[in-house]
Amino acid sequence: MVLAKTPINSGSIQLYGYMAAPDYVDGRLNYVFNHSRDNPAIVQQASLIEMTGPKRGIVMLSDVLMEFDMRIKTGAKEEDDLQLIDGLTCLDKRMSSRPFTLRFNGTSGGAVDMCLALILEGMEVAVVVAISEVQSAFHLSLSSFVSVTEKKGECQEIQLFHDAVSDLCTKRFVVAVPMDTMMHLKFKVGKKGPGGDSRYLCSFDVNRHECVDQQIKIEAACISVKMTVLPPLI
Known part of the structure; x- marks a missing residue:
């Protein structure tokens, strides 16, 4: 929104x-x-x-x-x-x-x-992002990329989070993902000084995994990502 x-x-x-x-x-x-x-x-x-x-x-x-x-x-x-x-x-x-x-x-x-968008034959994926060991404030942008069209390789970006982080926190999101596709999470970390933003990508095969844990270690903090495929609602 x-x-x-x-x-x-x-x-x-x-x-x-x-x-x-x-x-x-x-x-x-x-x-x-x-x-x-x-x-x-x-x-x-x-x-x-x-x-x-x-x-x-x-x-x-x-x-x-x-x-x-x-x-x-x-x-x-x-x-x-x-x-x-x-x-x-x-x-x-x-x-x-x-x-x-x-x-x-x-x-x-x-x-x-x-x-x-209406996701046909979709799977429900819970995404939990935990930020710990915060050494200094930084700006974090988190987006999800999923294929929501019939055109192969065409993905839609869904921005989930965009704000400054100065202390430990946990964010939880639910993302609808079509079957037989990949979900990608893009983290963009803003920092002061030369070098600009740093970008990190976590990928998740909806059909092959029920739960995946990944960790991103940056200079300012530690970002833990857990993605879980949830059982059907009906």
Whole structure:
């Protein structure tokens, strides 16, 4: 997700609320974004909104409703806050298997963009990234590359994380991956001084592995990556 527009002119905003989809599995809300007012996400316009979920894949055997209520914290009281987007939309089970961008517009001039694609015969992969032994702050960008089209060799980049890291932390993501394909995780580590960014790649064969652990040792920290193929939801 990307913060496309905001109703206020500010370098960064405090964003809270939720975006979620109740689907075929149990009918309960499966949160894509979920932050309380006391723990808002700090976001800049045109920057990535880090998703807090989903906790599992969103199964689409029929159309799915996406609910959202996202607000900008502006004062001491909730009634002083601004509405970014609020409402619901229907995701059609016949939507494109090629990635496309859907815009959620708010009535006050705010908007959020989300990149979507329907994965046919997909597998669910849990990705856990643990950052430890942090020696100094650094900037980390994490993207997943998977083939989501019928064209061989054509991959789509899905940005999962993009922020500064200054202390140990653990991030968990769920990625839908088509059968008979590879998933690649690209880590881009930003550092000061000459040399620019350093890039690292972890690859994962969905059909051949159930669980893979890899470790990336950089000057500033140690990054442990665990990728696990989850059992079918239905």
